[in-house]
Amino acid sequence: MKLQFNGADRGVTGSCHLLDCAGKRILVDCGLYQGGRELDEENAEPFGFDAASVDFVLLTHAHLDHVGRLPLLARRGLRGEVIATGATRELARLVMLDAAKLHEEEAERAAHHTRHGPRAAAVKPLYTELDALNVLDRFGRTARYAQPLDLAPGIRATFLDAGHILGSASILLELEESGRRRRLLFSGDLGNRGRGLLRDPVTPPVVDVVVMETTYGDRLHKRIEPSVHELYSAIVETLRRGGNVVIPTFALERAQELLFHMKRGLSSGALPARLQVFLDSPMAISATEIFEHHPECYDDSTRALFRDGDDPLQLPGLHLARETAESIALNRIDGGAVIMAGSGMCTGGRVRHHLKHNLPREQSSVVFVGFASQGTLARRIIDGARSVQIFGEEVPVRARVHTINGFSAHADRDELLEWHRATGAARTFLVHGEQEVMRKFASVLEGTEVVMPALHEEHEL
Secondary structure, rough: EEEEEOOOOOOOOOOOEEEEOOOOEEEEEEOOOOOOOOHHHHOOOOOOOHHHHHHHOOOOOOOHHHHHHHHHHHHHOOEEEEEHHHHHHHHHHHHHHHHHHHHHHHHHHHHHHHOOOOOHOOOOOOHHHHHHHOOOOOOOEEOOOOOEEEEEOOOEEEEEEOOOOOOOEEEEEEEEEOOEEEEEEEEOOOOOOOOEEEEOOOOOOOOEEEEEEEOOOOOOOOOOOHHHHHHHHHHHHHHHOOOEEEEEEOOOOHHHHHHHHHHHHHOOOOOOOEEEEEEEEEEHHHHHHHHHHOOHHHHHHHHHHHHOOOOOOOOOOOOEEOOOHHHHHHHHHOOOOOEEEEEOOOOOOOOHHHHHOOOOOOOEEEEOOOOOOOOOOHHHOOOOOEEEEOOOEEEEEEEEEEEHHHHOOOOHHHHHHHHHHHHHHOEEEEEOOOOHHHHHHHHHHOOOOOEOOOOOEEOOO
């Protein structure tokens, strides 16, 4: 048995881990690197293994940094079975097709700029929509929480609710080879407790080895209720100034969580009854529809709302902007609007247009409610840049900038520690975190051998 690390190693994005056991190769996630041109180029590099040799791909959840290179894996020869929960399956289809479209558009723009040079013909997308459709043909069995799946003799997988986004899972692998047994647990991305929409992460089982994320391994989150009230205050104050509220929003989970809390704010009177909210993201709109298909992912109270016809994600003043023309029209609104648009890290999508129009305006606000990697536009704004480049133009930052950490879909340090203690793991591989964060988290772990693997490093189990 051996484990090879091929992404999210001493970094936050690009999750990809390969297990060899009993003559089978099992890949856990195949994510995209995000955060800058250098990382974009890494996406096209070799995986570190032969795609055709992979027998199974197990997906922890549908975020782009966990599924975003699956179409490339298919292009390079994947013939194995992809297994995920039902919600992850639907969301991954949405995410991969959207990413493929963006890759094709970016390649077309790049070719246009170099059309008179020798490099024009060489500009190609990382993968195409056809590649994304092809990998969908590889999806096989649907995993259900807490129900074991026998992958092959000596290999059993169980998906456990990770509470991160709809359909997210930690994955327990029970392994046997040459008379030796190991219990290996991949945390996936673990959710922050008590957020109201999804269930909390389940308590993990006792295992021998754990591969765990460390995104927020060095800090504590604000509690959710004060964070919700901070959001309400930012909206109300901005509307009083006559400005717009721009919220860079992750299409999966964060957009739906914000809608959930804004509806609560309307019901309680914390937000004005005539609040106009614009969800300017075709993917977020489609993801919200998918949320309604999967009551198995909700806690009892939220499931009851859906059952009784009181959709907790539908606001009376909600406007859905699917078409580009509808998005462009929002830039004519001088004030009074809450605009939720992707991407959450401002690395692409429609939010950059809204930032270009609203960042220079003192009346407006930009509210960040999620993690921003080093090198992203979001991180530069959060870190206090006085101006930023958007579409090649220098844009002054005069709008008020709010960073509200309590909405994080990731567990904080104490939640990660509690989750890890429950595993009793003798060996711990730390992934999916910035290096300094990993070191800090490693320093507080007890009773376990800690490894922070480098890219393409292999370890015997």
